[in-house]
Amino acid sequence: MPTASDLHKERVEIAVNIWGEILNGSVSTRRELVELLREAYEAGRIEPIRGKTKIDIYDKELATVFLVGKHGLGLDEELEKVRDLFVVEYAANMVLERVMKGEDPRKATEEVFEKVDENIVFRILRLAMTAVALGFMPEDEFLKVLLAFEKSFPEYAPNFLGFKRFFIAYKLAESIAKGEVRDRIEKExxxxAMCLRLSSEKAAPPDWLIREIAVKVLKVPEHKVNDALSLARKSARHLRRKIAE
Incomplete structure (x- = not known):
């Protein structure tokens, strides 16, 4: 059964190669870095980690390159030297470290970024979620961070609902890819369970979003995804028996 990191093997390999370009001085601006990542992904037919939106998606996907450098390759000293390439991710990581030590998310965000807006808050959370996806952060730790941010930024309640929906859809897609979810009953x-963990029944994602992430982002064979999202005959009989009881 594949692990979370196995699902992103090609993504991580690209990030490692990009770090080679960074360290040999071939990349001097964030814009160049974004373009390098886009070209590499398109050549490898890899989609950024995403839900339905593709706005600034390759800029956001720099979170993957940052995390692979920091946690996968241990390039802390090198990151310090090229922090201008990862200005958003570097600051977001500083906020996360402070929040994980118990600091108020709003206070930490204001002090590190010197301002607070919707984009900053969710770029921080995207970095944390990407760390979970790549196996660099425990899911339980991420959920604590997410709920702390939600409590600290009530004005973004609708956005948190959407972010939770995205995260749940990703985890369901990941579970399908790993063979942990094989039919609709297991998926439901x-x-x-994920909605309960996130204290939000309204965060249940639609099947089309789960399918989009599973097929496009995680490259799960479409027939396998369809099996997990559809009521197989055996599952349907089981469901009818449960209803009859």
């Missing part, structure tokens, strides 16, 4: 059970 996990979806319900």
């Amino acid at each position: 059970a996990l979806k319900h």
Whole structure:
């Protein structure tokens, strides 16, 4: 059964190669870095980690390159030297470290970024979620961070609902890819459990979003995804028996 990191092997390999370009001095601006990442992904037919939106998606995907450098390659000293390339991610990581030590998210964000807006808040959370996806952060730690931010920024309540929906959809897609979810009953059970963990029944994602992430981002064969999202005959009979009881 593949691990979370196995699902992103090609993504990580590209990030490692990009770090080679960074360290040999071939990249001097963030814009060049974004373009390098876009070209590499398109050549490898890889989609950024995303939900339905593609706005600034390759700039956001620099979170992957940053995390692979910091946690995968241990390039802390090198990151310090090229922090201008990762200005958003570097600052977001500083906020996350402070929040994980118990500091108020609003206070930490204001002090590090010197301002607070919707984009900054969710770029921080995207970095944390990407760390979970790549196996660099425990899911339980991420959920604590997410709920702390939600409590600290009530004005972004609708955005948090959408972000939770995206995260749950990603986790369901990941579970399908790993073979942990094989039919609709298992999918619905996990979806319900995730909603409870996030204290939000309204965050249940639609099947089309789960399918989009599974097929496009995680490259799960479409027939496997369809099996997990559809009521197989055996599952349907089981469901009818449960209803009859």
